[in-house]
Amino acid sequence: MTGIFERLSPNTRSRNALRDLRLEFIRFRRFLENMREILNLIGDAGDKLREEYIYDRHYVLSLVDTILEEASMLTFNSSVLSPAAGKKIYAQLDAHKKYAQKEFLESGGLSKSNLSLLSTHPDTDPETQLLAAVLNWLIGPLPADHPAVMDFIRYVTDEVFENSRREELIEKVNGSSGNTPISDSCSMKLIDVNEVSSSKREGSVSHGDIKCRPFGMLLIGLQGGSASGRTKEESGINGWMLFDEEAISLRICRDNGKIHLEAALHGNVASDFIFLYSQNSFDLRGALPQGSWVEKTGQGTLAWIYDVPTDHLEQQLVQLGSKLLC
Numbered sequence: 001m002t003g004i005f006e007r008l009s010p011n012t013r014s015r016n017a018l019r020d021l022r023l024e025f026i027r028f029r030r031f032l033e034n035m036r037e038i039l040n041l042i043g044d045a046g047d048k049l050r051e052e053y054i055y056d057r058h059y060v061l062s063l064v065d066t067i068l069e070e071a072s073m074l075t076f077n078s079s080v081l082s083p084a085a086g087k088k089i090y091a092q093l094d095a096h097k098k099y100a101q102k103e104f105l106e107s108g109g110l111s112k113s114n115l116s117l118l119s120t121h122p123d124t125d126p127e128t129q130l131l132a133a134v135l136n137w138l139i140g141p142l143p144a145d146h147p148a149v150m151d152f153i154r155y156v157t158d159e160v161f162e163n164s165r166r167e168e169l170i171e172k173v174n175g176s177s178g179n180t181p182i183s184d185s186c187s188m189k190l191i192d193v194n195e196v197s198s199s200k201r202e203g204s205v206s207h208g209d210i211k212c213r214p215f216g217m218l219l220i221g222l223q224g225g226s227a228s229g230r231t232k233e234e235s236g237i238n239g240w241m242l243f244d245e246e247a248i249s250l251r252i253c254r255d256n257g258k259i260h261l262e263a264a265l266h267g268n269v270a271s272d273f274i275f276l277y278s279q280n281s282f283d284l285r286g287a288l289p290q291g292s293w294v295e296k297t298g299q300g301t302l303a304w305i306y307d308v309p310t311d312h313l314e315q316q317l318v319q320l321g322s323k324l325l326c
Contacts, residue, residue, distance in 0.1 A: 017172035022193040034074035042138050060130045078156045085159035154297040189240035212243040214263040217314050221321025273306035
């Protein structure tokens, strides 16, 4: 007897794959929101410590609780995106929870083991000492058996981008339709995650062809840039892009390295951002403006641009289009 999956038409399989791809697209947004919130909390705590804000012990302990809550959601979303790494990611989360519970939450303050980490604030009030110890736990470096929260973020980022299911889903949606020309030196698979179906577009795409603001900004930069006289074969640029009206998820391969770009332009500072991740073979720092949050990971580099006006992000996407796609 023929099974149910064998009775499905190719179009049905494509629609189901597109549905799963749309969910992955949304899940990446949630994953990045969790990470961004943790970075915001770390930045806020650092500002309070450096600029001598007035705060109490409740603020510091609430900070620890909130970090653990966001880390739990980050772990859930990353394990859905990268199921193969889920067990290891949850094990690391458990280690962080046990450390924070023992060192900060059970006693409501500092444990003796943390006092050795406070050489920069030895004579300050207990609240300042406690916040300094928490920041040590967040940023590091800590002894090898107690990784910092930023180490956890670096590890999770590597796992998610290395083991994502998106490429498999893209192949199911796109099939053998091939790549769409973006310019003479660049082509990629294009998938609108809101379409009922996806197919190869005829001819080269311009920024007016696709109603997606981040994609349009990248194409403006690409069309205003220069491919340095290289042919498509010489440029070695190919990849895929998922998009809706206000967000993109881009992966390109060039010079034997992979670069991932996630961006959203909703029109408000609270939700607009640019996120990049690259393998070690491509250094992101030369393509980013000053003030970007840049972190080296075990497998590459991650970078954030956020909490800036939308028009600033648009300009950065234009510049990135000229640098990454040409």
